[in-house]
Structure formats: C-alpha cells, structure tokens
Amino acid sequence: MRRRLAMWTASHLMRPLPGPGEVHVWCLFPEDITGEDTALWKTYKELLSPSEKTHIAQCSSNPKLQTEKLLARTLVRTTLARYASGIVAPSSLRFTKNEFGKPNVIWPVKRLDKWRPPSLCFNLTHTQSLLMCAVTQKAEVGIDVEERERKFTRDLMALARRQLSPEEADWLSQFTDPNEQRCQFIQLWTLKEAYVKALGKGISKAPLKEFTFTFNASSPTVLRNLKQAVTIPISLSRAVENSDDAWQFLLLQPSACHYASICTQILPSSTFEQGSLQLEGWSDHNNLRVQIWRTVPLVRDEALEGAVALALSDPLSS
Amino acid sequence: MATVQAVLSLNAAAVSIPCPTQAPQQLRVATFNGMKAFPVLKKRPTALALRLVASRRPLRISAAADPETLQVVSSLIAEQLAIDIGQVKADSKFTDLGADSLDTVEIMMALEEKFEIQLDEDNAEQIVTVQHAADLIQDVVAAKKA
Numbered sequence: 435m436r437r438r439l440a441m442w443t444a445s446h447l448m449r450p451l452p453g454p455g456e457v458h459v460w461c462l463f464p465e466d467i468t469g470e471d472t473a474l475w476k477t478y479k480e481l482l483s484p485s486e487k488t489h490i491a492q493c494s495s496n497p498k499l500q501t502e503k504l505l506a507r508t509l510v511r512t513t514l515a516r517y518a519s520g521i522v523a524p525s526s527l528r529f530t531k532n533e534f535g536k537p538n539v540i541w542p543v544k545r546l547d548k549w550r551p552p553s554l555c556f557n558l559t560h561t562q563s564l565l566m567c568a569v570t571q572k573a574e575v576g577i578d579v580e581e582r583e584r585k586f587t588r589d590l591m592a593l594a595r596r597q598l599s600p601e602e603a604d605w606l607s608q609f610t611d612p613n614e615q616r617c618q619f620i621q622l623w624t625l626k627e628a629y630v631k632a633l634g635k636g637i638s639k640a641p642l643k644e645f646t647f648t649f650n651a652s653s654p655t656v657l658r659n660l661k662q663a664v665t666i667p668i669s670l671s672r673a674v675e676n677s678d679d680a681w682q683f684l685l686l687q688p689s690a691c692h693y694a695s696i697c698t699q700i701l702p703s704s705t706f707e708q709g710s711l712q713l714e715g716w717s718d719h720n721n722l723r724v725q726i727w728r729t730v731p732l733v734r735d736e737a738l739e740g741a742v743a744l745a746l747s748d749p750l751s752s
Numbered sequence: 753m754a755t756v757q758a759v760l761s762l763n764a765a766a767v768s769i770p771c772p773t774q775a776p777q778q779l780r781v782a783t784f785n786g787m788k789a790f791p792v793l794k795k796r797p798t799a800l801a802l803r804l805v806a807s808r809r810p811l812r813i814s815a816a817a818d819p820e821t822l823q824v825v826s827s828l829i830a831e832q833l834a835i836d837i838g839q840v841k842a843d844s845k846f847t848d849l850g851a852d853s854l855d856t857v858e859i860m861m862a863l864e865e866k867f868e869i870q871l872d873e874d875n876a877e878q879i880v881t882v883q884h885a886a887d888l889i890q891d892v893v894a895a896k897k898a
Contacts, residue, residue, distance in 0.1 A: 489848075492848060493848060493849075493850075495836070495838070495839045496835060496839055496849075496850060499849075499850040502850075561852075580854070584854075586858065587831070587832055587858050587862065588858045588861045588862065592861065593857065593858070593861070596857070596861065597857055623854060627853060636877075
C-alpha cells in the first residue's frame with residue numbers, strides 16, 4: 435500500500451487542469467487489469483468509502499457487476515485526485531448527489547498555502563468492457579458509453595418510436611441493414627443520454643422525445659488527429675431551463691467496440707482567468723478540445739490509440 | 753431522484769383479522785411532501801395480513817403486489833438483464849442489478865407487453881426497485897379492469 439501511495443504522488447500521474455473549452459476523458463478497459471494482480475485489486479478496494487464498500491458487497495452474487503462498480507469508483511476517485519497536485523488522496527474524496535442523482539465531489543482540503551480545490555465538473559459512464567470519466571473545469575459535462583454489439587431484447591423500431599423524437603425515428607427507419615440501424619440507434623441514444631447527464635436535472639426536464647439530433651453530411655468538419663467528422667446540428671423543440679447556455683456534442687468511438695458521446699457547456703472566455711490555451715496537435719475548431727487517455731489507475735496512463743471522432747456539433751444554444 | 757415512500761394510514765379493521773369476504777377496497781392516492789405518488793391500491797386484507805406475519809422488517813405500510821405479479825416481474829427483469837432470477841429480490845434496485853437506462857426502458861416495454869398495459873413515463877421514472885415495478889403494474893392492471 436505504501437508503494438502505491440508513493441506512486442500516487444509521482445508527477446507523471448498528475449495532470450494540469452483542463453483549460454477553457456477542453457474536456458479530459460479517462461478510459462479504463464477492465465481487460466487491461468489481470469485477475470492475478472491481487473495487490474492492485476486490493477489497493478483499489480482500499481480507496482473506497484465504507485458506504486461504497488457496502489454497496490459493492492451487496493452485489494456479491496454478480497461478480498462481473500461487482501468488478502464494474504469497483505472500477506467505476508476507482509476511476510472517478512483517482513481521476514479527480516490527479517488534478518489536485520498530489521495534495522489529495524483518492525480515498526479522501528467524498529461524493530454527494532443533487533436531487534436528480536447527479537454526483538458532486540467534496541474536497542477534504544479547502545486550502546493549502548496557495549492551493550485551492552479546483553472547480554471541476556465530471557461525469558462517469560460505464561459498461562462492463564469500458565469505463566469512462568470526463569472532466570472539465572467549470573463547464574457542465576455529460577458522457578455516455580454503450581457497447582456496439584449490445585443486444586436488444588425489444589424490437590428496435592418499437593424502442594425508437596418510444597424513446598426518440600418522431601424525426602429521429604423516421605430517419606432511423608430508413609436504414610435497411612439491421613446492424614447499421616442498431617449502430618445508429620446506439621449513437622443517438624448516447625447523444626441524448628450525454629445531454630441529459632450534462633444538464634443534471636433528470637429525465638423529466640429534458641424528455642428524450644422532445645429534442646432531435648440530425649446528422650448533416652453536407653459540411654464535414656475536420657478535427658486534427660482524429661478522423662474526419664460530420665457536423666451534427668441539434669435542434670431543441672422545447673426550451674429547457676438555462677436556455678442561454680450553449681452546448682456542444684462530440685460523438686466518438688473510443689474503441690472499435692464502443693460508441694460514446696460527450697456533451698459539454700460552452701462557457702464565455704471571461705469565466706476563466708487566463709487566456710485560452712493552444713494545445714499542440716489539437717484543433718480548436720468550435721472551441722472544443724478533447725484529450726483522451728487509456729489508464730490503469732495508479733499504474734499507467736497512455737494516449738488512447740484508435741479513438742475515432744464520428745461527429746461534432748456546432749456550438750448551439752439550447 | 754426522490755424516493756417516494758408512500759405512507760398510508762390503514763384503518764385498524766383492515767389490519768386485524770383476515771376476512772376473505774370483505775368487499776374490495778377503493779383506490780386511494782398517497783401523497784408525500786405534497787407530491788402525488790402513484791395510486792396505491794389497498795390489498796385484500798388476507799394477503800396483507802399474511803405478508804405482515806411473514807415479514808421480519810418493521811411494518812412497511814405500502815400495499816404490496818401479490819406474489820404472482822412479483823414473480824412475473826422478477827423473471828422478466830432477470831431475463832432482460834441476463835442474470836439468475838435468484839439475484840432479483842423485491843427490494844433490489846434496478847441499478848444494483850446492473851440495469852442501465854436502456855435496460856430499464858426495455859424492461860418497461862416487456863412489462864407493458866406482458867400485462868397488456870401502458871406505463872406512464874412519469875410513473876416509470878419513479879420506479880427504483882423491483883417491488884415498485886410490481887406495485888405499479890398491479891395498480892395499472894387493476895385500474896384498467898375497473
């Protein structure tokens with residue numbers, strides 16, 4: 435345990451804060467951690483709060499689910515602690531939820547010399563094969579991931595009619611290949627979920643059927659270092675609270691087997707004290723910059739190879 | 753999401769002695785903090801009294817779905833999530849069983865199809881546990897017959 439804590443303060447695991455218009459995405463693939471690394475699993479368990487441990491113990495009849503929940507808590511704790519310059523240990527963070535279930539972090543240290551806890555927004559999503567945590571500074575963020583090969587037990591078009599807007603369902607019905615139709619449905623679903631999670635006001639404030647994502651191939655947008663993406667205009671037929679907020683969406687494939695969507699608020703640059711950063715190698719088109727890592731918490735981080743951006747929206751007011 | 757605990761006050765007569773010949777009770781709407789909960793049907797006293805005896809927990813005054821409904825709901829959920837039915841308890845939360853939002857929607861659709869009912873989105877959103885789902889199903893089915 436001491437060895438791990440010493441690693442914790444190792445500088446290569448710390449990160450500078452996300453800048454304006456920047457989203458950091460941390461991806462954890464459970465396949466990267468072997469079952470034999472019992473010391474690592476033990477360390478992860480020790481990061482958890484008593485209530486988290488109890489909660490996980492309750493699903494003892496479902497080991498895969500237990501693992502997923504354990505890794506989810508590990509990912510969010512270690513991710514947030516990265517941005518605290520080694521001052522805060524992952525196990526010392528506490529979490530609360532707002533009335534709609536959106537999580538928030540409470541830092542144990544309020545000040546240390548000149549250091550103050552950063553104003554981080556974060557969101558977590560997971561499937562059994564991939565867990566992702568998105569982090570921004572001050573801008574609300576939502577993220578959702580689904581497996582491409584996810585099995586549906588219901589008829590897909592019935593699901594689409596029920597959950598998507600009429601325009602989206604009509605668009606989906608045009609696909610004749612069931613595989614492609616399923617993939618498109620999953621993409622739309624992750625976009626919607628990311629939006630609802632970013633808003634953090636629950637499903638009732640942003641009913642899924644009342645806003646529409648459309649894919650417009652007429653003006654492709656290029657993101658450097660990621661493949662060519664198409665622009666997705668988003669129209670909202672119903673005003674939601676804070677309708678002067680601007681939101682931006684990125685649809686991506688973090689791996690060949692997954693679709694994920696990220697939704698983030700575009701804040702005026704006056705929100706930030708410094709000027710906006712220019713990062714090497716990343717386009718600042720539409721002011722959205724994304725950095726994605728593949729991580730084994732407390733062990734290593736590397737750039738996520740093979741992530742593909744599928745679509746990016748123009749920043750639009752909701 | 754606020755958990756709605758419907759606190760009803762049963763009148764003493766219903767709780768005391770099982771009485772199979774008692775007339776069906778009326779639909780009552782429970783409220784909690786001024787928010788309307790989904791309608792709760794008072795159970796036939798026989799079933800309720802038996803449940804009270806069997807339960808080791810303090811008296812939870814919410815009308816429960818009958819065991820058959822709970823069984824059907826549980827097995828549908830187990831099938832949807834591809835888990836063993838033994839893992840599906842009445843007080844299991846959907847999220848604790850590994851259901852994400854898409855699973856929950858598919859479960860709702862399966863239940864609607866099985867019981868030939870329509871579930872209101874507002875009600876569906878308040879479902880947290882398997883028991884909630886079974887209770888809601890039973891209410892909607894009863895309301896449909898009424």
